[in-house]
Amino acid sequence: MKIYQTQTAPNPRRVRMYLAEKGIKMEYVEVDILGGENLNASLRAKNPTTKIPFLELDDGTCLGETMAICRYFEELHPENPLMGRTPLEKAQVEMWQRRAEFNSMLPIGMCFQHTTGYFKDRMKPIEAWGIESGKNAQAYLTELNAHLAHSEFLVGDYFSIADITLICAIDFARVVKIRPQEEHKHLLAWHARVSSRASYKA
Amino acid sequence: MKIYQTQTAPNPRRVRMYLAEKGIKMEYVEVDILGGENLNASLRAKNPTTKIPFLELDDGTCLGETMAICRYFEELHPENPLMGRTPLEKAQVEMWQRRAEFNSMLPIGMCFQHTTGYFKDRMKPIEAWGIESGKNAQAYLTELNAHLAHSEFLVGDYFSIADITLICAIDFARVVKIRPQEEHKHLLAWHARVSSRASYKA
Numbered sequence: 202m203k204i205y206q207t208q209t210a211p212n213p214r215r216v217r218m219y220l221a222e223k224g225i226k227m228e229y230v231e232v233d234i235l236g237g238e239n240l241n242a243s244l245r246a247k248n249p250t251t252k253i254p255f256l257e258l259d260d261g262t263c264l265g266e267t268m269a270i271c272r273y274f275e276e277l278h279p280e281n282p283l284m285g286r287t288p289l290e291k292a293q294v295e296m297w298q299r300r301a302e303f304n305s306m307l308p309i310g311m312c313f314q315h316t317t318g319y320f321k322d323r324m325k326p327i328e329a330w331g332i333e334s335g336k337n338a339q340a341y342l343t344e345l346n347a348h349l350a351h352s353e354f355l356v357g358d359y360f361s362i363a364d365i366t367l368i369c370a371i372d373f374a375r376v377v378k379i380r381p382q383e384e385h386k387h388l389l390a391w392h393a394r395v396s397s398r399a400s401y402k403a
Numbered sequence: 404m405k406i407y408q409t410q411t412a413p414n415p416r417r418v419r420m421y422l423a424e425k426g427i428k429m430e431y432v433e434v435d436i437l438g439g440e441n442l443n444a445s446l447r448a449k450n451p452t453t454k455i456p457f458l459e460l461d462d463g464t465c466l467g468e469t470m471a472i473c474r475y476f477e478e479l480h481p482e483n484p485l486m487g488r489t490p491l492e493k494a495q496v497e498m499w500q501r502r503a504e505f506n507s508m509l510p511i512g513m514c515f516q517h518t519t520g521y522f523k524d525r526m527k528p529i530e531a532w533g534i535e536s537g538k539n540a541q542a543y544l545t546e547l548n549a550h551l552a553h554s555e556f557l558v559g560d561y562f563s564i565a566d567i568t569l570i571c572a573i574d575f576a577r578v579v580k581i582r583p584q585e586e587h588k589h590l591l592a593w594h595a596r597v598s599s600r601a602s603y604k605a
Contacts, residue, residue, distance in 0.1 A: 272497045293471070
C-alpha cells in the first residue's frame with residue numbers, strides 16, 4: 202500500500218506523524234498539487250475528490266480523508282492507541298480533534314487559500330473571508346492557551362491524534378503569520394512538549 | 404445524563420437520529436440559541452464553547468461536538484453499529500461522514516450564517532462568502548448523485564452515521580433554498596430510502 206501526498210501540506214503531515222507514532226512504515230508518493238498533478242486523469246481515477254492525502258491499498262481500493270486513513274490504521278493496529286483508550290476518552294479525543302480541526306486547521310486553511318490565491322485557478326478566493334478566518338484562528342489560540350493551563354495535552358495527560366492535528370495546524374499557520382504570542386505560555390509549553398517527540402520530524 | 408440541544412438546529416438532529424437508530428432513550432433540554440440562552444453564564448460554565456448539542460453525564464462531565472457524543476454511545480453500545488463493522492468499513496464511514504460534513508453541512512451552515520445574518524450579534528457575516536458556500540453546496544449534490552448511482556447508501560448497502568449527517572444537512576439546506584433537483588434522481592431515491600426510516604422523525 203502507499204500514500205499519495207505533498208510533503209509541505211499540513212494534512213499529509215498529520216498522517217505521517219500519526220504513522221510515525223504508531224511505528225508503521227509507509228511508502229509515500231509525492232504529488233505536485235500546486236502544479237495540478239492531483240487533477241490529472243490518472244490520479245483522478247484513483248481519487249475523484251483530488252484532495253490529498255489518500256491511501257491506495259494493494260487491491261486498488263483508495264481511501265481519502267486524513268482521519269479516515271488514520272482510523273483504518275488505528276483499527277488494524279490498536280496497540281499504542283492515539284484515539285483514546287476508554288469510551289469517554291475516545292469521545293474526548295474526537296471532541297478535541299474536531300475542535301483543533303474546525304477552529305484551527307480549517308480557518309487557517311481558509312485564510313491561506315483566500316488571502317494568498319494559492320489555488321485561484323480552481324476556486325474563487327474571497328479576501329474578506331480569508332482575513333476574518335485568520336482573525337478567528339488567531340483568537341482561538343487564546344482559548345487553547347487557557348485550556349492547556351490545566352492539561353499537559355489536549356486530552357489530559359494523554360497524547361492523542363488531537364495534538365497531532367493541532368500542531369500541524371499551528372505550524373502551517375506561520376505561512377499566514379498566525380502564531381502563538383509570548384503571552385500564550387501554556388500553548389508554547391505544549392508546543393515544546395509535542396515538538397520534542399520523534400514523530401514531529403516525520 | 405441529558406443532552407442540551409435546539410430542536411430545529413441540524414446538528415442536534417444528527418444526535419437524535421443516531422440515538423433513535425441505536426434505540427437509546429435520552430432526556431433532552433431545549434436551549435434557545437437565537438435568544439442567546441447558550442451564552443448565559445450557567446450554560447457557559449458547563450459548555451464553554453457555547454455550541455450545541457452537548458451531553459452532560461451524571462457526574463457533571465460535559466462532552467461537546469456531535470460526532471464525539473455519538474462516538475461515546477457507539478463505544479458504550481456497540482450493537483447495531485453505525486460507524487462501520489470492519490477496519491476498512493470504519494474508515495469508509497469516517498471518509499463519507501467527513502465528506503457529508505465538509506462538503507454539505509459546513510458550506511450549508513456557512514451559507515445560512517453569512518447570508519441570513521442569523522447570528523450577526525455574535526459573528527461578522529460576509530455575504531459573498533455565504534453565496535459562494537451555497538453555490539459549492541448545491542454543486543456537491545451533483546457529485547453525491549453520481550456516487551449514489553452505484554450505492555444504496557453512502558457506504559455501499561450499509562446504512563451509517565454518514566447518511567445521518569448528509570440527510571440532516573440536505574434537509575436543513577431548504578432554509579437557504581439549496582435542494583436536490585429533479586435530475587438528481589439517485590440522490591432523491593437515497594433521500595426517500597433514508598427518510599422512510601423511523602429515526603427520521605426523531
